[in-house]
Amino acid sequence: MNGSSGTRRSWRRLPPRRPRLRGWGGVAAMAGACAVALTATLLPLLPCDAATQGAEPSRGPGVAQARQVSVDDSCTHPEASLRPSSASGDAVKRIQQHGYLTVGVDQNSYLWGYRDPETGQLVGFDIDLVKAIAKEILGSDARIVYKTIPTDQRITAVQDHSVDMVVRTMSITCDRIRQVAFSTAYFEVGQQLLVPKTGTAVTGFDDSLNGRTVCAASGSTAEALLEAQPHGSHLLRVPNQLDCLVRLQLGQADAVLTDNALAAGQAAQDPAVHLIGQPLTQETYGVAMNLADTDLVRRVNKVLDDYRSGGANSPWMQAYDKWLAHNLPGVTGPPAPLYKD
Template sequence: MAAVRRRRTARTVAGATVAMLVTCALAAVTALLLPGGGAPGRNGGPVTAAARPAAVAAPAADCTDPEASLRPSTADGPAVRRIKERGRLIAGVDQNSYRWGYRDPATGKLDGFDITLVRAIAKALLGDPDKVTFLTIPTNQRIAALKSGKVDIVARTMSISCDRIKEVAFSTAYFQAGQQLLAPKGSAVTGIDDGSLAGRRVCAAAGSTAEAELAKRAASAKVTTVPNQLDCLVRLQLGQVDAILTDNALGAGQAAQDPSVVLVGKPFTTEYYGVAMNRGAEDLVRRVNAVLDDYRAGGASSPWMQAYRQWLARADLGITAPPEPKYRD
């Protein structure tokens, strides 16, 4: 009966969300799919394997500080020069994460904290924040999009981890988050380690750190994976799952979309978001780190704080400043 009541109370919100998802998907197909399935290269065609830099040596096996990145530099190397010659930055982003990367139904345009950061990178590289092509990609396709050369960067709430730095390079951290459960108000689900997930249906995005954490911490839960975080919210609204595991920063955005759900328990991990790039594009990594240094600078009036106040301050995540950068050479 509780599930029936939840479905009834959420029906209006769910219907609106599903409609928005359909609209977003159609808009993405119309505006963002490119000929040949690839991103535009120097002359408008796909970025070819020959145009991509060779991979560099893998990080040390004893990874202890994956957030440590290359020191910033404004020197142009081959990866930066290709972007300048093309005249556009190609960025992999989300269009379904409210306040992070989402398509505003009122304007049809992408916006959010990650989108604002991408525009700052485009302005630094090309002198114009609008010289960027956004490609919306599912969570589990972020690394593949970089390896195939479809995108120059991925800015999509992507946590830096020891496993991921074996495959892609990251900038310094630009946001701190943690895994936390999202459930309907009054739910019996109260935390990850208190046994309340036993036998419960839990949703996570495929390829996310949440999926990995569920495998480690909640083996008795019935896990459902979906391509994008917003798909989990729709399933929760329809009563198809009992809870969602996601980053608290993303969960707060979903709770803002649907006031019948709430974050429960406490964050149980510490994760840092970074801008991901091809592992051979060291000059681009250093250049993005230089952009981030400027983006963080200025205290309360920094571009980072301005973006935080615009998009995330209402989520009450307890964030007062950007994370300090760490460097490895």
């Protein structure tokens, strides 16, 4: 990411520590959870269909290294956001008057936002961040309404205020910042290929893709990359990332292109697949909000400042250690925030 620092390391794969969600059992369990009621409020915008639809992380030092950048039409720093504030403007007051925070999430991205089939609860790295934001705005007894949103509906849901925000492994891009407002970056990722460990002719993001079918979620940065550089491949679009893993397992796709952070979760579910090559892009995840809700953006950035603070004992590192460290090792901290005013 522009503006982040630190030594980059190569990816390593370690044995997964959550065997109950491996392979077909893991995918089937999460897909089946679409019919299980949550004790928290979960409202799908569209039907859950993950099963039926047949980079390297940041080493940023965190808030201590926050800096300001100039923003121009060249979009050099799409991840630059508004400076944090605890002030309550119209958007924050609207949420407080409602008495709950409505958030667009994923329920199928293992380790990030997924339903634990044993408890029926939404859990993951993104869900921990949602809870921290809700607590800041609404207090310790905050109520959260989760809405499950397909990848290609994230922007629309924010624009029409179906949700107050989207926290769903959403990359900050030049195109997207013209449509929604983003918080400062909270994780750095890159696009990478996921393929079967055996029986594949795909060796990398190169001509070995010629004539092969590569799966990507509609509306994702992976889709955009494949459209720009297909290498002779056929693009298979699906509503959600987990659909790609199912297609790969069914033999309907030869490879999956997705954020390596998400792919690491899929590889943890299915030990028969793995990441190959190096990250092809440098992207950052951010919380997406309506362009008009500037006070909410600043409030979320305040939460993120607090979330990063504390070094190895920060809430960010605690969430990373809990959810991601085993399958996404080597991350020493969150990306440093960039501000544009």
